[in-house]
Amino acid sequence: MTAPVKKNDQLSVYIEDLTHDGAGVAKVDGYPLFIQGALPGETCTVHVLKPLKNYGFAKIVEIEEASPHRVEPPCPVFNSCGGCQLQHLSYEGQLAWKQKMVQDVMQRIGKLDVTVHPTKGMEEPWNYRNKAQIPFGMNGEVPIAGFYKTKSHAIVDTERCLIQTDEADAILSGLKPKLWALGLQPYDEYTKRGQLRHVVVRKARATNEVMVVLVTKKRKFPQKDAVVDTIRQLIPNVKSIMQNVNPDNTNVIFGNETVNLWGETTIEDHIGDVRFEISARSFYQVNPIQTEVLYKQALDYAALTGNETVIDAYCGIGTISLFLAKNAKHVMGVEIVPQAIEDAKRNATLNGFTNTYFEAGPAEEVIPRWFKEGKEADVLMVDPPRKGCDNALLETILSERPKRIVYVSCNPATLARDLRVLEDGGYKTKEVQPVDMFPHTAHCEAVAWLELV
Ligand code: SAH
Numbered sequence: 378m379t380a381p382v383k384k385n386d387q388l389s390v391y392i393e394d395l396t397h398d399g400a401g402v403a404k405v406d407g408y409p410l411f412i413q414g415a416l417p418g419e420t421c422t423v424h425v426l427k428p429l430k431n432y433g434f435a436k437i438v439e440i441e442e443a444s445p446h447r448v449e450p451p452c453p454v455f456n457s458c459g460g461c462q463l464q465h466l467s468y469e470g471q472l473a474w475k476q477k478m479v480q481d482v483m484q485r486i487g488k489l490d491v492t493v494h495p496t497k498g499m500e501e502p503w504n505y506r507n508k509a510q511i512p513f514g515m516n517g518e519v520p521i522a523g524f525y526k527t528k529s530h531a532i533v534d535t536e537r538c539l540i541q542t543d544e545a546d547a548i549l550s551g552l553k554p555k556l557w558a559l560g561l562q563p564y565d566e567y568t569k570r571g572q573l574r575h576v577v578v579r580k581a582r583a584t585n586e587v588m589v590v591l592v593t594k595k596r597k598f599p600q601k602d603a604v605v606d607t608i609r610q611l612i613p614n615v616k617s618i619m620q621n622v623n624p625d626n627t628n629v630i631f632g633n634e635t636v637n638l639w640g641e642t643t644i645e646d647h648i649g650d651v652r653f654e655i656s657a658r659s660f661y662q663v664n665p666i667q668t669e670v671l672y673k674q675a676l677d678y679a680a681l682t683g684n685e686t687v688i689d690a691y692c693g694i695g696t697i698s699l700f701l702a703k704n705a706k707h708v709m710g711v712e713i714v715p716q717a718i719e720d721a722k723r724n725a726t727l728n729g730f731t732n733t734y735f736e737a738g739p740a741e742e743v744i745p746r747w748f749k750e751g752k753e754a755d756v757l758m759v760d761p762p763r764k765g766c767d768n769a770l771l772e773t774i775l776s777e778r779p780k781r782i783v784y785v786s787c788n789p790a791t792l793a794r795d796l797r798v799l800e801d802g803g804y805k806t807k808e809v810q811p812v813d814m815f816p817h818t819a820h821c822e823a824v825a826w827l828e829l830v
Contacts, residue, residue, distance in 0.1 A: 380428040381406045387438060392419045395474055397790070399462030399819035403435075410435045414456070416444040416466055417474070446470030452539050459527035461540065461817040472496040472813060475821045479789045479811045487793030489800065492808045493823075497670050502816035505664045507646075509538065509545035509578045510630055513553075513563035515571065520556045520563045522549055522576070530566060530628065540817060544587050544612045545578045551611040552576065559607065561600050564593075572598075574623055575630050578612075579655065581646030582665045588617040588644045590657045592630060596622045598638075605639045617641040619657045631658060648672065651699045653724050660693050660717055664814045671785065671812045671822060672700045675758060678783045678810075678826035681705050685755040688747070688779070690740040690770065695721025695733070697758055697785070702730045709752070710735045711743045741769035748777050756781045765791025775802035782827040787814075789823055796825060805830045 382388065382405055390403035392415045401415025403423070409432040415421050420442040423435035440447075450456070450464035463471050475496045483489045499505060513522045514532045523535030536550040556563065562571040575592040589608050598604075598620060605618055618639040623632030635657050643654040646661070648669055655661050662668040675697060679687065681704040689698040692710030694717045702708045702725070710733065712718050718737040725733045736743055740759075757779040759766055765788065774782065775798075782804065786792035789811075796806050804827040814822040 380430065380433055381408050382410070382425045382428050382433060382435075384425055384428055386425040387422060388425075389420060389422050389441060390435075392417050392421060392444075395478075395819070397478070397819060408432065412437060414465060415440075416447055416470075418444045419447070444470070446473075454523070454533050454535055457526055458524050458533040458535065459529070460524045460538065462819040464817050468498065468502050468816065471816065472498045475811050475813060478821060479809060479823050482789045482793040483796070483809065485793075486790055487797045487800075487806075489793065489796060489806055491796075491806045494808065494810045496811040496813050496821075497667075497674070498813040499664075499667060499816055502813070503539050504542055505666060505816060506541050506545075507580050507582055507665050508661070508663050509541045509548070511545065511548060511576045511578070513556075513573045513576065515563050515565045520553050522553050522563070542578070542580045544580050544614070547611040548576050548578055548589070548608075552607065555607055559600050559603050561604060569626065577621075577630070577657070579644065579661075581644045581655065583647035584645050585614050586616040586644035586646075587612055587614050588619065588655070588657065589615055590619045590621050590635075591638070592621045592623050592632070594622075594624055596620075596634065596636075601638055609639070615640065616644050621657060648696060649700060651696075651724075652727055653694065653696065653699075654720070654727060656720070658716065659720050660714070662696065662814070667812055667814045667822075668696070671814065671824065672697055674810050674812060674824045675783050675785055676701060676704065678824060679704075679756050679758065679781065681756070686753060687756045687758060688744060688754040690744060690757065690759045690766075691761045692721060692735070693717050693760075695724055695735055697760060698733055698735070699724060699728060699730060701758070702728075702733050705756075706732065708733045709747065709754075711738060711740050713737070713739055739767070741767035741773070744770060745773045748773065754779045756783065758783045758785070760785040761791075763788040763791065766795050771795060771798050771802075774799065778803070778829055780829045782825075784825040784827065786823050786825070787820065789821055792823060792825060796827070799827055803829060 392401040394402040401412040422438040427434040446467045480493045521534040564571040564574040577590040579588045622634040686707045689710040692712045698710040715737040721735040807826045811823040
């Protein structure tokens, strides 16, 4: 295909769709142009920035006809910060788009004609995140902190984030101006100088407990007492202050060593009536309100009567497993990160469950071995990372044929691909329920229910 547009062309286009990362899509003689900030249904004058062979990028010059779903983004740094992609679309519009996106991939990738329900959204889609990972840096002589620009490591200096908690805001706006007085210099990625790299703030919504993790370049931390005092003043409900040491020249936030600076080493949260102890490095769902909605949906689809054996593949710290355990005879969870399995076992004990079993390893190796050893499963729950289920796992499912599968997915495209494989192997997808775990971002979570026919 040769591009029908040239760099710097200006033209009027109709926006048909949004990409999976929230950019508007227009077609010029079939050639897709991606336009940041444009919404479906809009007509815009655009300026071509980068025409590639099969697709190109353009920017809005003028919105000639605006979408009825366009709203003023409430966050002042929405256009530069990479955290949110959809604040210019009304919340109802976001929910409708997520449903349509899931419907589209079910048809296009999965070749499936299946009911995709309206997205289950939040009543209050703000301040929902329970974890903020705030990079600190320097702008000349001035300390800055906020979130990264899209696909970049440039920090957008921010005082308040509308999807984070007040406690995260207290760090953003309150710690920054005190850093000079504390003698704690932010780490500069370019000069490699300075000490404070990130501050991670986690809040357990159910108990109000907060953990603050200071990620520093060095273990030695002479300002420790003063920094602890400052954080306790900024966040009176803080229960745990930890230090993580990351001396490496890397984009990875955490290093290997984590030490306690003040208070407890864990905080406790509840999902439904299940209790979880969360440590500095534990994986934990970031939207606790919607996690409960998601897990309830998964539980509904699992339709447990109390007599079933359930396998929870990609179980993380066992959150779904424990949520299911009181309705099942036995739950077996498998997860590749050994530390997460340790957390799962501890949390099972904390809640008094005796009908759970957790094992660390790749799901695609552990589950076939379980079956070989004679274990059986009535219901299989899978919640893989974005790349979807491993082929070997899908093959095992098709040969062992558990009668019900509940597939929790954070990537509709790989969900649709895997559903096609399962359908070809004898399963029927009954329905799909999108759940909005990440309002104002383009991320979309969905649960599918499959039965063996
Ligand atoms: N079900 C959990 C976690 C889902 S995230 C929850 O709801 O919280 C996906 C998980 O899959 C991650 O914890 C990741 O570590 C794990 N994972 C990735 N590849 C895996 C594999 N091949 N086998 C088992 N687990 C894997």
